[in-house]
Amino acid sequence: MSTLTTAPLAPLLERLFKEADAATSPALAEISRDERERLMRSKTGYLDLYGRLKDLWLPVSRETGVLLYMLARSSRARTIVEFGTSFGISTLHLAAALRDNGGGRLITSEFEPSKVARARRNLTDGGLIDLVEIREGDALKTLSVDLPETIDLVLLDGAKSLYSEILDLVEGRLGPGALIVADNADYCPEYLERVRSPAGGYMSMPLAEDVELSMRLG
Numbered sequence: 001m002s003t004l005t006t007a008p009l010a011p012l013l014e015r016l017f018k019e020a021d022a023a024t025s026p027a028l029a030e031i032s033r034d035e036r037e038r039l040m041r042s043k044t045g046y047l048d049l050y051g052r053l054k055d056l057w058l059p060v061s062r063e064t065g066v067l068l069y070m071l072a073r074s075s076r077a078r079t080i081v082e083f084g085t086s087f088g089i090s091t092l093h094l095a096a097a098l099r100d101n102g103g104g105r106l107i108t109s110e111f112e113p114s115k116v117a118r119a120r121r122n123l124t125d126g127g128l129i130d131l132v133e134i135r136e137g138d139a140l141k142t143l144s145v146d147l148p149e150t151i152d153l154v155l156l157d158g159a160k161s162l163y164s165e166i167l168d169l170v171e172g173r174l175g176p177g178a179l180i181v182a183d184n185a186d187y188c189p190e191y192l193e194r195v196r197s198p199a200g201g202y203m204s205m206p207l208a209e210d211v212e213l214s215m216r217l218g
């Protein structure tokens, strides 16, 4: 038995993944593939890109969701920081793990107000809102203050071009064994170079199709 696989969370996630699959965005059709690729890699275009795509959920895959739950459970995480909440699908997986670990604190960040409202509702429906603090605004600002002294697990899933800057904000709080999951990190070669560099202080490897899993060394 786990919070992830029982009601109310299991049927809620089933419904949310279906809604996410069905979501459409008229704005998406107006952005060419090249332009989208450019904005994904830009350190300044992310507000414009994600603002235009605010109707899209862009969630982690079902498999990555389960992976997040398993990693947070097996590492007995108590403090988690997430960059990129969207409608809260990954947040629900991570908060479920905190619940099953006996409690904890999850700080997540999202700049789009309509997404913050939906994420809050989804976390309330999932019975997990008491574990989660949603910080509204640009994570470069909201994650620069008032973080837990130690952070056990980090999910990077906001603007890909900022992964290294967000890592700068949390790195001093990562103890040996702390985990970082970076979704679609291929869009941020600078981040991959940093966590894969032997001198960088991490052990790191690509996992599945689009996830980079890194562990802080002592």
Ligand SMILES: C[S@@+](CC[C@H](N)C(=O)[O-])C[C@H]1O[C@@H](n2cnc3c(N)ncnc32)[C@H](O)[C@@H]1O
Pocket: 046, 050, 051, 057, 058, 059, 060, 083, 084, 085, 086, 087, 088, 089, 090, 091, 109, 110, 111, 112, 115, 137, 138, 139, 140, 157, 158, 159, 162
């Ligand atoms: C890929 S989605 C996150 C999906 C979410 N983790 C899930 O699995 O449901 C990325 C989200 O990050 C948000 N975002 C991007 N850059 C951000 C930033 N600098 N600060 C806060 N939120 C940001 C976007 O608005 C978008 O909702």
